[in-house]
Amino acid sequence: QVVLVTGASGFIATHIMQDFLRAGYHVRGTVRSSATAELVRQSFSQFAPRLDFVIVEDMGKPGAFDEAVQGVQGVIHTATPFQIFNVEDNERDLLRPAIDGTINILNSVFNHAPEVKRVVITSSFAAMINVTKGSWPGHVYSEADWNTTPYEVAGAKGAPGGLAYTTAKALAERAAWDFMKTNKPNFDLATIMPPMVYGPNINATANLAKLNTSSADIYRLISSQTKSSDQVPQNMFWSFVDVRDVSKAHLRAYEVPEAGGERFFVCTGNFTYQQFVDALRERIPEIQDRVPIGKPGTGAVPSSVYTIDNTKSQKVLGIQYHALEHTVVDAARSLLELERKS
Ligand code: NDP
Numbered sequence: 001q002v003v004l005v006t007g008a009s010g011f012i013a014t015h016i017m018q019d020f021l022r023a024g025y026h027v028r029g030t031v032r033s034s035a036t037a038e039l040v041r042q043s044f045s046q047f048a049p050r051l052d053f054v055i056v057e058d059m060g061k062p063g064a065f066d067e068a069v070q071g072v073q074g075v076i077h078t079a080t081p082f083q084i085f086n087v088e089d090n091e092r093d094l095l096r097p098a099i100d101g102t103i104n105i106l107n108s109v110f111n112h113a114p115e116v117k118r119v120v121i122t123s124s125f126a127a128m129i130n131v132t133k134g135s136w137p138g139h140v141y142s143e144a145d146w147n148t149t150p151y152e153v154a155g156a157k158g159a160p161g162g163l164a165y166t167t168a169k170a171l172a173e174r175a176a177w178d179f180m181k182t183n184k185p186n187f188d189l190a191t192i193m194p195p196m197v198y199g200p201n202i203n204a205t206a207n208l209a210k211l212n213t214s215s216a217d218i219y220r221l222i223s224s225q226t227k228s229s230d231q232v233p234q235n236m237f238w239s240f241v242d243v244r245d246v247s248k249a250h251l252r253a254y255e256v257p258e259a260g261g262e263r264f265f266v267c268t269g270n271f272t273y274q275q276f277v278d279a280l281r282e283r284i285p286e287i288q289d290r291v292p293i294g295k296p297g298t299g300a301v302p303s304s305v306y307t308i309d310n311t312k313s314q315k316v317l318g319i320q321y322h323a324l325e326h327t328v329v330d331a332a333r334s335l336l337e338l339e340r341k342s
Contacts, residue, residue: 007079274299
């Protein structure tokens, strides 16, 4: 079986490709340049006969994926710009590519890939979150939640990049479910909604100066920016998941018949940065002097923060979540390895 993975160079997509390749699939990745294809190809050299690439320079163009979907039996759509700081134009840089890319992949499958039975889309907790409620004491987030921020609010000049990103993810997922309702295609859809995704960074294009957003979040805990300070960052987001659980969720959502037509909140639980730095200092002694200390042992998640319900992902997809300490320690180790290589 040939499975198409869009955004093959990404942090999460790399784990997804690895899982599908290990499970015996032929994987076709979309990338934006031949140089990127070459890098990704080299990092999966042991799977070379079952790996190929199609270059899709602009997924926002109608028909962008028409060539890429030819002959595939399944699609995993991960490509989305994930940027929350220094966004120049919310519509051009976040909203349009996320929404148009999603509609375009579905249209390409609908029109050119009759063998596809299921499409899995990487949505996000961003598509669930109620941005007006903050830490929403007492609320339990689950698949029943939808972010309802309107396009006009997120696209407005001066609206924060984080608001534009979260809204882009929500509207892209909505557009996908609307497409299914309107067109009643021969394939079905499953969506995966992770919160902040941490864990080992193994993508071929990883670069310490330009890390993906969630890896950068961990790197700042062990990089020189925090070295001289004892400041443990305040949480902006509370929930997290391990990238290995996210990739497994995509594979299972593709394979498990009952996953069709469903959204899945793939989430370990809540965290604080104090818990992260405590684990890092204890488990990686050689970086003790680079990790802020804060107040060790005091990092319990405040009871005033929403909680999460991940039972559906456990029951239907069989996900057994990595523990916080494994996620953050393995993330840091992979970033230290990247440091050594650069
Ligand atoms: P990365 O930034 O590592 O990867 C993003 C991928 O999307 C890259 O392959 C990138 O290609 C591609 N891409 C970005 N913009 C475009 C565009 N305009 N056209 C075509 N391709 C594009 O991000 P992650 O791996 O972290 O994210 C992957 C998916 O997971 C996204 O959909 C994101 O919204 C979602 N997600 C991520 C979370 C996280 O914490 N990491 C949390 C929840 C959801 P290139 O290499 O060429 O730039």
